[in-house]
Amino acid sequence: MAEALRFTFERPAAFDEKAVEKFMTAAVKPALAEVAALTDYAHDALEASFAAILERHGLKTKDLAQALRVALCGRPVSPGIFDTLMLLGRDEVLARLQAWL
Numbered sequence: 001m002a003e004a005l006r007f008t009f010e011r012p013a014a015f016d017e018k019a020v021e022k023f024m025t026a027a028v029k030p031a032l033a034e035v036a037a038l039t040d041y042a043h044d045a046l047e048a049s050f051a052a053i054l055e056r057h058g059l060k061t062k063d064l065a066q067a068l069r070v071a072l073c074g075r076p077v078s079p080g081i082f083d084t085l086m087l088l089g090r091d092e093v094l095a096r097l098q099a100w101l
Contacts, residue, residue, distance in 0.1 A: 007072065007073035007074065007078065007084075007088075008087050008088065011095075011096060012072075012073060012074025012075075012096075013074070014074060015070060015074045015075075016070065016074060016075040016076065019066070019069075019070045019075060019076040020070055022066075022076075023063070023066040023067045023069075023070050023076060024067055024070060024071070024100065025063075025067075027057070027059065027063075028057075028059065028063055028064060028067040029100065029101065030057060031053050031054070031056075031057045031059055031063075031064050031067075032064075032067060032068070032071065032097055032100055032101060033097075033101050034049075034053045034056075034057075035049075035050075035053065035064070035068065035085075035093070035097065036093070036094050036097040036098070036101060038090070039090065041085060041086055041089065041090050043082050043086065046082045046085055046086070047082060050064070050081075050082070065081040068081055068084070068085075069081065069084065071096055071097055071099070071100045072084060072085075072088060072093060072096050072097075
């Protein structure tokens with residue numbers, strides 16, 4: 001359990017290479033930039049913004065959610081993506097996404 005939540009207090013030291021190859025695609029990177037620009041981290045606001053980003057980029061939820069998990073947690077497994085974003089907070093999400101933008 002502690003290992004599964006390590007991402008909440010420690011930035012990933014390494015990234016799951018297979019997950020990076022599978023989920024960190026050129027198509028998803030512009031959407032990651034939009035997530036980085038979000039300012040309202042209330043659950044409902046994140047959900048609405050996420051839906052709009054998906055529609056603009058023609059992505060499915062799993063495409064963006066998995067890419068975010070890899071960027072934020074180092075692996076494609078985490079609590080729900082909105083919970084993960086709220087747990088980390090805007091500043092930490094932005095810092096972790098910078099490496100991928």
